[in-house]
Amino acid sequence: MEALRFGSGQAVRRVEDPALVQGQGRFTDDVAPAGQLVARFVRSTQAHGRLLSVDVAAARQLPGVVAVYTGADLEAAGVKPFVLPPAFPRPDGKPMAGPARPVLAVGDVRFVGEPIALVVAESKEAARAAADAVTAEYASRPAVVDVRAAYAPGAPLILPDLGDNISAEMRHGDAAATDAAFATAAHVVKLDLVNQRLHPNPMEPRSLLAWVAEDGRLTMRASSQMPTALRDGVAGMVPGLSPEKVRVLVGDVGGGFGMKTGLYAEDVAVAYAAVQTKRPVKWQAERLDDFLAGHGRDVKSWPNWRSAQWQGAGPARARWPAWAPIRRW
């Protein structure tokens, strides 16, 4: 059978396959320029608390260590924090809540795995030894890890000044008419719908190689689904950069499934390290880095349907509250 345009109706071999089945792919970690430094993150061991101190003095002294950065270092250097774009309002009409989040934690930590320091060293072994030598002190606070529990009164507050844990709320339809309909309903059906927490877990963990190229641009080779967000984010947050001064290359990507969209704190920190050290810096996440700090998702809904007697019952009405954790922390 002749293949129609675009190969419809016929098996068509992919052009990228011969290289991939021969191990000739170009995944980000497959490229290792001369002089490459290895980046490794130190992460919060606390789900919620105050980061009292991060001690990197011992780590800095270890052989092969080129630099160790803390949140305070990045702040002092002018690395900007993440700012939440106010896309939706809160229940009281005020803008979506989410204060600035520093690239490396300063003050508060809000999840196990939140980066608190970055080691840059000559080898994987030196980076690991230095990361192990970083110590931190925390004042733990109670944590809330279920979205429904986070909504309940009295839940530990992520942002104490806010008074609750609601980032934003959207409502649609006519609440009064719906409530009235439920009051006279012959039947009400309730459901708990749980789209459970999942982790995208692509086979290739996150990875980034950043270096200042000969043309002066901060260039990044990334395993990314969204290179423009990476370019614009890094350009906006690392001092001295602008979008024209940043270039992102994406080679082979070992799966993403949403985890490699957007911009991560690690991306900004590694880019900063490349600018500072003037050497290529490679960050290859391990599986644990992705489980702890690579994005996942879940949604819980509690729909109620109202129905009435068959004759002259009026329109079916439904009430469908749903909660989803906002991907801020």
Add this chain to the structure above:
Amino acid sequence: MARLQLTLNGRPVKTEAEPATLLVDLLRGTLGLTGTHVGCDTAQCGACTVLLDGRATRSCSTLALQAAGRQVTTIEGLAQGGQLSPLQDAFVACHGLQCGFCTPGMIMTASCLLAENKAPSDEEVAQALEGNLCRCTGYVNIVAAVQKAARTMRGEA
């Protein structure tokens, strides 16, 4: 640094490694063969699979020095004179890969299976590949690819 001699993809190689160097890091770093991949930290995913004296082995959990005097075969060693091996060709023909990250490990494990069992059932293929995880394909086309390669290697179409 300790000196190390091994046979790699049929050729003798002299290199060196620290005692703690993993075989996967020797292959990917010192020897520049980046087709073998690292997908986990717990020896569960199989992306690092190579053949060590013909046996499918997790190179992430093998020390480089353990390969001394032995035969190591990586994904780069399968194609002959630019011609894809039956397994490699079958993976392409059956759409047995999408991102390609798990694929070298899958093919190495499958090659070990087919060397031992020329006519496996689908269940035997699936069982042999239990230690190789894939997040893209859902595995169906991978099993089909292995079976297609097996038929080719048996001389049946």
